[in-house]
Amino acid sequence: MSPASTRAELLRLVHRGLDVPAYARAVGELLGRLVPCEGTCLQTMDPATLLPTGEYVENGLPAAEILRLIEIELREPDVNKWAALRNAGTAAAGLGEATRGDLDRSLRQRDVRGPGGFADELRVVLATGTGTWGGLTLFREAGRRHFTPEEVAGVASLAGLIADGLRRAALLSGAAAPDDPGVLPPDDSGALVHPPDDSGVLVLAPDDSVALCDRAAGHWLDQLGTGDRAGARLPLVIATVARQARALATARRPASPPARDTALPSARDTRLPSGAAALPPARARVQTPSGWLLVRGSLLGDGPDAPVAVTLEAARAPELAPLIAAAYGLTERERRVTELVARGHPTSRIAATLHLSAYTVQDHLKSIFDKTGTSSRGDLVARLYFDHYAMRLR
Incomplete structure (x- = not known):
């Protein structure tokens, strides 16, 4: 399967409105036809902190081992860490290439992945212009060849599109709230669940x-x-x-003497x-x-x-607005306009606050309406602050 045909299938997948588990499975299957691998793990992340919030594993490591990987990611030096790849603007990277073929130079390989029967990994940073929404890892079992630079480049060329699909799946699907504002969706028995304390x-x-x-x-x-x-x-x-x-x-505590550094300088x-x-x-x-x-x-x-x-x-x-605005791909100026609309400001006041003409504000509003699928200011506010905040007021 070529990168071009994979991209065409991904485009269709992105617009299918899948939830995150279904999207993760579909992406794993699709990439597996482009780059053979024995397992995948898609982690969702909070774009503001890059902390993992969920994981969807196919033929990968069990939960305890994944938690050890997260500890290494947060607290210990290693190769190809998510934050380092993101900060370097690297869309995808293979562990074999980063360690020049000596995978054991990676702490997570020595401690977790190797003992679990895995060898090389290909990490894909799922970032868009609005933030980093997750990370996707492709695994190969011990005894298999390492990912080639061509395979890494092929997956890297699709990273932005995969990230856009994850952004949509994580934030734009399943936003509908129950009809009754006093209850949450029914539980497994069909009984209505009253909301707890916040x-x-x-x-x-x-x-x-x-x-x-x-x-x-x-x-x-x-x-x-x-x-x-x-x-x-x-x-x-x-x-x-x-x-x-x-x-x-x-x-915050004084650092102890560092252990032997097994990572390559490069x-x-x-x-x-x-x-x-x-x-x-x-x-x-x-x-x-x-x-x-x-x-x-x-x-x-x-x-x-x-x-x-x-x-x-x-x-x-305040916590939701930046996340949801990013989900719709609003620019920084569009976010400011949206914020002022949500406060009830008329066009003239928005124009004065942002030092824009009224015509420019209207242009921004048209773009905002197009991106969010709304048609009026009231509809916009409902979409941003009501549909996505399904925990209703009592």
Whole structure:
């Protein structure tokens, strides 16, 4: 299958309106015909923090091993880390090429992937002009040849299109809310579920066991679920935020002498920064069946045995607006116009605030309406702040 025919199929796939699990499976199958591989893993990420919020694995590693990969990603030096690839503007990269054929120069290969029976990997950064929405990894089992530069380049040429499809699947599908504003969608038994308190708290021990959990947090855990991840005890976003809270605490403490550096000098590498400020905060936004959720973590004390408090609360407009505006591909100026429209400002006031002519504001509005599939200001506000905030006011 050629990259051109793969691109044509991807274009059709992007506009099918699939949810993320179905989209991840379809993309994996499609790329498998272009670049043979034995497994795939698509991770969704919060574009603001790059923290993983969900994973969709086909013939890959079990949940415990994936959590170890995330720990390496957040806290330890390695080759071809997601943040390093994103910062370098690299759409795709093979581990074999980055390590010059010596895969064991990668910590995640030595600790996790090699013992799991895998060899080379091809990482694809799923980024658009509006942010990084996820990462896709293609695996080859031990004994198979490494990904060639031509294969890496072929997949890299499709990365933007795959990312656009993920952006649409993650944010633009399934936005409809229940008709009754006082309830959430029915549960498996068909009973209507009344919304819990907006905010909940749970406390995690170092082994990810739940030490404390209030009623609202329990509801959010049920909403998130663990999917079909073998051996998973927590939703991925919860485990990731907890690990990021620990990584931030580690960054604040004096660093211990570095271990032997096995990565090549030329390999793309992201090292633990000297200060916590260099790391993204322990927070992520994720979609649930009843609306968008903001997850935040903080370490309760010091040392490796300190528990982590995780707060879960329905995302408010300030947290949601940038994410949803990015989902529709609005430019920075279009986002500002949309924000002022949402505040009820007329065209003349928007023009004065942004130092534009009224005609230019109208042009921006036309573009915004086209991108969001709306036809009026009221329709626009409903689409951005109501349809995507399915947790209704009581």
